[in-house]
Amino acid sequence: MPYKLIKGEFHVHYPDRPLSGPEPDGDTVKFLPDNRILVDVLSAPGRSAAFNQRGMINLRFEGIDALETHFAGSHQNLEWAEAARDKLLSQIGFTSIEFSDRNPNKIITVDDHPQRGYILANNLDTFGRIIAFVYTGDTAQVDGSQVFIEDSHVNQSLNYQLLEAGLVYPAFYTSLPTDLKQSLAQLVRNTKQENTGLWPESTANTERIANFTEGLTEIENLVMWPKLFRRLVRYVGAGFTNLSQLDAWLREDPINRDDRVLLPNGELGNMHDVIDVTSPLKLRMNYEPEDLVIVPDSTVIPQPPPVKPQPQTNIRIIAALVNPLGKEIGQERVTLLNVSAQEQNVTDWTLADSIGKSIPLPELLNSTVLAAGEVVQVTLNSRVRLNNTGDTITLFDSQGSMVDQVSYARKDAKEEGVTLVF
Incomplete structure (x- = not known):
């Protein structure tokens, strides 16, 4: 960005x-x-x-x-x-x-x-x-x-x-590009190793427990991650005198207290996952700040893309020429591979585009079988057209069940004569 x-x-x-x-x-x-x-x-x-x-x-x-x-x-x-x-x-x-x-x-x-x-x-x-x-x-x-x-x-x-x-x-924060985050995180690690600045006095981290021996008012004297400090100030202001209720207090308000964070393993967590109350007056962090990414309240975490359906047989769609040079009708081609050690009977199988138009596979193959390990390139006719604006190619068996499916976008099909590999 x-x-x-x-x-x-x-x-x-x-x-x-x-x-x-x-x-x-x-x-x-x-x-x-x-x-x-x-x-x-x-x-x-x-x-x-x-x-x-x-x-x-x-x-x-x-x-x-x-x-x-x-x-x-x-x-x-x-x-x-x-x-x-x-x-x-x-x-x-x-x-x-x-x-x-x-x-x-x-x-x-x-x-x-x-x-x-x-x-x-x-x-x-x-x-x-x-x-x-x-x-x-x-x-x-x-x-x-x-x-x-x-x-x-x-x-x-x-x-x-x-x-x-x-x-x-x-x-x-999530607004910071990943490569810059990694560079700055390494700078912090180097600075810590050199004991530069405030780091020798830093507490409530993975290596040093913050010990509130004289009560929570000590937070004004300690050196700690400011985001954690701000939560503790609000917690003390709510009338709490020890840390025993901190976890529950954070969880009560996921917007203003229990901030979302991306943990070092990539999982989405919250502030309560970051903090470890080891006793009523002792506190530490489970992760170092440079290993966390803070997720603003308004940020929508995208769901992972749907998993591509797993083939029910050993026939795969491995490539396609969707934008041939010159005339397209009768020139678009799809490449299939039998990955198994046995021949595959494809009687009544079909190959379809995204709008459901299909062609019997034996008609394209001039055969009802694919030999073990065979790679075959079939040429489509006018009944199935692969759009240059993006499309989906699906292989169905004789029961109408999906065997394999691939998709491509407009940007993938913009160059004439280029075969797409899936």
Whole structure:
């Protein structure tokens, strides 16, 4: 899926009303696009861009999740939450930043503001934020260009720099292409191995149990996956004093609590599958965040394609010429193979197209048997026509039961004279 390049400005401060301004953290800044229409076209059914009155919109940095400097009246370990925030603001180019004493998440003065930059985006989240890879400075590429993003693009992003510095956790959603997810997951593993950034202090993971010896209020001091932290804050806010009811509490609300996730084995699971409560005050994760893919509530997981009917005999349709050169009537051909070690009697068998028109197979073969291991190419007549827009070929036995079936699409039949192999 291509990403759209959108140019604009990064804002973290309202000079006219500083205490009503943004509250940037390690993965959130305001973005003022040069052309708002380019953001609006990212909208999907049920989602629209959440612009404020100043024409700005929040960015959600693709692939990363920083520790919370503020969330529902709480926060995570501030050393690392603020380290990610300060790194991001510095990388964007803001200088001489002063936060308010009264509200420590508001910037009251900042130099070199706003800053130019651009994003690569392909989606909006359920809150109307842009999901994006974020870049500083300008680019010669045209605003609104389609970019087929590769590792080289990702490696230049602020998202990548924060992961590489070990200042944020990974958070991979289904919007992230699989190859990029794999590259970023490997970056996280390398950073962990090097004990970079917050990783030596990370807890509630597969190797280190979070031990709430002094009660659940300790979550503000611990370094843990922010998605898990946010669930715990809501859990504590509901009045729970230990973890014994966490699993049941998650399952009660599959939309807001028990998020869907793709597990490392590819199965669809939920947050309760990810978390393991080992005692009323001990918690760990069953999987590492970089091995999970978060499935948004609005995402429909496609069902696996139907299994091709298994042949009831040993005769297979192995190829077809559906778009012959020049005249087609009397030139379309289907290739059959007897895969067995015995000859097969095909008396009263038929070959049919998708609308049910059929030809007796013995008529095409000039025989009622197919020898063991025999490959035969039969030429169709006007009673069965294979459409160049796509069709299905079915072989039926004398009882009308399906023996084998193959299908092809328009794109498969577009070239004249090419034999399709099934």
